[in-house]
Amino acid sequence: xxxxxxxxxxxxxxxxxxxxxxxxxxxxxxxxxxxxxxxxxxxxxxxxxxxxxxxxxxxxxxxxxxxxxxxxxxxxxxxxxxxxxxxxxxxxxxxxxxxxxxxxxxxxxxxxxxxxxxxxxxxxxxxxxxxxxxxxxxxxxxxxxxxxxxxxxxxxxxxxxxxxxxxxxxxxxxxxxxxxxxxxxxxxxxxxxxxxxxxxxxxxxxxxxxxxxxxxxxxxxxxxxxxxxxxxxxxxxxxxxxxxxxxxxxxxxxxxxxxxxxxxxxxxxxxxxxxxxxxxxxxxxxxxxxxxxxxxxxxxxxxxxxxxxxxxxxxxxxxxxxxxxxxxxxxxxxxxxxxxxxxxxxxxxxxxxxxxxxxxxxxxxxxxxxxxxxxxxxxxxxxxxxxxxxxxxxxxxxxxxxxxxxxxxxxxxxxxxxxxxxxxxxxxxxxxxxxxxxxxxxxxxx
Numbered sequence: 001x002x003x004x005x006x007x008x009x010x011x012x013x014x015x016x017x018x019x020x021x022x023x024x025x026x027x028x029x030x031x032x033x034x035x036x037x038x039x040x041x042x043x044x045x046x047x048x049x050x051x052x053x054x055x056x057x058x059x060x061x062x063x064x065x066x067x068x069x070x071x072x073x074x075x076x077x078x079x080x081x082x083x084x085x086x087x088x089x090x091x092x093x094x095x096x097x098x099x100x101x102x103x104x105x106x107x108x109x110x111x112x113x114x115x116x117x118x119x120x121x122x123x124x125x126x127x128x129x130x131x132x133x134x135x136x137x138x139x140x141x142x143x144x145x146x147x148x149x150x151x152x153x154x155x156x157x158x159x160x161x162x163x164x165x166x167x168x169x170x171x172x173x174x175x176x177x178x179x180x181x182x183x184x185x186x187x188x189x190x191x192x193x194x195x196x197x198x199x200x201x202x203x204x205x206x207x208x209x210x211x212x213x214x215x216x217x218x219x220x221x222x223x224x225x226x227x228x229x230x231x232x233x234x235x236x237x238x239x240x241x242x243x244x245x246x247x248x249x250x251x252x253x254x255x256x257x258x259x260x261x262x263x264x265x266x267x268x269x270x271x272x273x274x275x276x277x278x279x280x281x282x283x284x285x286x287x288x289x290x291x292x293x294x295x296x297x298x299x300x301x302x303x304x305x306x307x308x309x310x311x312x313x314x315x316x317x318x319x320x321x322x323x324x325x326x327x328x329x330x331x332x333x334x335x336x337x338x339x340x341x342x343x344x345x346x347x348x349x350x351x352x353x354x355x356x357x358x359x360x361x362x363x364x365x366x367x368x369x370x371x372x373x374x375x376x377x378x379x380x381x382x383x384x385x386x387x388x389x390x391x392x393x394x395x396x397x398x399x400x401x402x403x404x405x406x407x408x409x410x411x412x413x414x415x416x417x418x419x420x421x422x423x424x425x426x427x428x429x430x431x432x433x434x435x436x437x438x439x440x441x442x443x444x445x446x
Contacts, residue, residue, distance in 0.1 A: 003036030004318050007067035007098075009089060010079035011044045014103055014130070016053050017303030018077065018310045029311065033318040037311075039077075043067045068093045075317055077310060078102040087111050094118045094126070099321070101313040103130035103306060109204035112211070112218035116331040123325040127313030132205040133158050133282045135305030136298040137312065142212045142286065143333040149288030151213040153253040155266075155445055158205045160280035160300045161196035162228050162248040164188045166265075167278045169236045170245065176231055188280050198227035199248060199263040206250030209284070210261050214254055214342060215334035219261070222344035226264035235357060235438055238409050239267050242385065244355075245275040246440065258343040260350055267355050267442040274445065285445060348418035353382065353442040355411055358427065359435035362389035362404035366432045370408065377423040378415065385409035405434060411442065 008015055019039055022029065030036045043064040044050035051060045064080075067073060068089065076093040078100060080086045086107050091114075093100050100119070102108070108115065108128055119126045129139045133156070142151070157163050161183055168179040180197065183189035195201045207220040228248050239246050244267040253260040268275040273295055277283040282300030287293050299305035320328050330336060360366045367386065374381060389404040412420075424437050 001035040003038040004074045004321065005072050006037060006039045006075045006077060006314065007041040007043070007070065007073040008039050008077045008079065009043050009064045009067060011042050011050045011053055012079065013303045014306045014310065015077070015079045017307035019054055021304055021307045022311055029315060033315045035318060037314050037318055041067050041070060041073060064089050065092065068096050068098065073098060074321065075099045075101060075314060078104060081106070083107055083110055090115060091118055094122050094124055097122060097124060099125045099127070099317045101127045101310055101317065103128070103310060105131040105201070105204040105208060109207040109218055109220040112208070119331065120336055125317050125320065125328060126331055127317055128208070129313050130306045130309035132208055133284060133296070134298070134300040134302065135308045136282055136284065136296045136300065137309065138209065138284050138296050139212065140312070141294070141296060142209060143329055146286065146288050146291060146294070147333065149290045151254065152287040152289060153251070154209050154213055154284060154286050155274070155443065156206070156209070156250045156284035157247055157274060157277050157282055158250045158284065158300060159196055159202040159248060160282060161189045161193060162202070163277065163282070164280045165197070166228065166236070166246060166248065169231070169233055170240065173233055173237070175233050176229060197229055199225045202248060202250045203263040206252055206261060206263055209250070210252035210259060212333045213252060214259055215332065215338065215340045216259060216342055216344070217339060219344050222261060224262040224264065224347040228265055230438070231265055232438070234407070235440065238357065238385065238407070239355065242383065242409070242411065243270050244268060244442070245270050247275065249443065251443065255345065257349060258345045261344050262347060262350065265440050267440055268445060272445050348416070348421065350417045351414050352417070353412050353414050354420055355409070355440040355442050357438040358408045358410070358433055359405060360408055361432040361434060362406045363432055367408060369430055369432070370410070370427055373423050373426045374410070374412065377419045379419060379423055380413045382411040382413050
């Protein structure tokens with residue numbers, strides 16, 4: 001049987017990895033797919049470089065639309081990235097009757113509803129395993145492997161850059177800025193790391209997983225997003241003393257009020273497997289009602305790990321290329337006419353527990369005032385850790401006598417976020433609270 005013909009848009013790190021792995025393992029892949037899969041056309045602005053990478057047997061052009069317009073191309077791989085031209089090209093490929101494989105989590109998190117609707121109407125597939133957690137087959141697990149389950153929650157370390165930074169902060173006692181510079185020097189962080197360190201990249205991925213897990217539309221605009229830039233080495237140290245580790249988690253959860261969709265730093269018990277995922281690795285925990293807890297671990301980025309996911313999508317499409325569109329696995333796991341209208345909850349309605357660090361004057365009655373405010377807000381305390389006082393001359397009043405100060409660490413039981421926000425506002429107003437209060441949410445993941 002004639003090999004299925006693939007057009008590749010963009011041959012950067014992931015594109016070159018995809019080409020090389022497909023070529024290296026072509027016989028194994030053919031045995032699994034039932035027919036050969038061949039990248040026969042590539043579009044890249046640097047034609048000379050691209051031609052050198054793929055050799056003389058592959059047509060290289062500088063216009064992506066030439067690939068889309070080629071009637072011999074069955075599948076288009078989009079590896080350009082971003083929201084702009086990538087969206088236009090994906091929709092044009094769908095309109096031309098091409099199946100699409102993409103690693104573009106930003107595009108799907110923001111415009112996925114429109115793209116999947118267009119693909120369904122045209123009877124083509126959009127596959128996106130590589131968009132979440134690199135080489136970890138989490139999309140396939142959620143869409144197919146766990147299809148018997150009512151998914152209860154997902155929690156994932158889904159950004160390797162931030163996990164590397166937090167690992168360095170814990171292992172070496174570094175502050176955030178120093179750890180970030182190390183990550184950039186080693187190539188784990190971009191020159192502009194904003195999407196990673198502010199949690200946006202993780203939120204794109206969490207949005208996609210949430211839609212698949214709960215059968216809701218992709219709704220990135222409703223996700224709560226908080227990065228790691230405000231974390232200090234002191235918080236990493238205190239968390240460790242209390243038996244926790246701090247990780248940036250993407251969390252989505254089914255509740256009676258709706259769906260939680262949030263990304264932020266979390267304290268996780270050190271005994272949890274996911275708390276021990278270090279460096280640039282990724283891991284996702286999924287809780288299903290029938291299977292219980294499952295953990296998926298591996299490389300979340302890189303040329304060949306991501307290529308592994310891209311090629312898995314190519315094989316899936318090749319197997320189903322001639323199948324009736326109605327018999328294929330739906331893009332978001334649930335049939336398009338059976339999607340749920342469960343709302344994504346505002347962060348103020350989320351219930352979780354908290355770690356609070358207060359820098360306070362070491363005076364009699366300070367702790368009583370703080371705990372009184374929490375009690376008044378209906379927030380119960382799980383544990384309190386008070387450090388020995390030290391002498392610090394406050395910058396706000398240079399020349400005055402040194403003021404005894406100390407850190408007070410409080411762990412709370414579950415409460416509504418809005419109540420915690422109100423309590424923090426009142427505590428911050430106390431004259432004996434000397435610096436902005438650090439608040440980190442705590443997830444037991446039990």
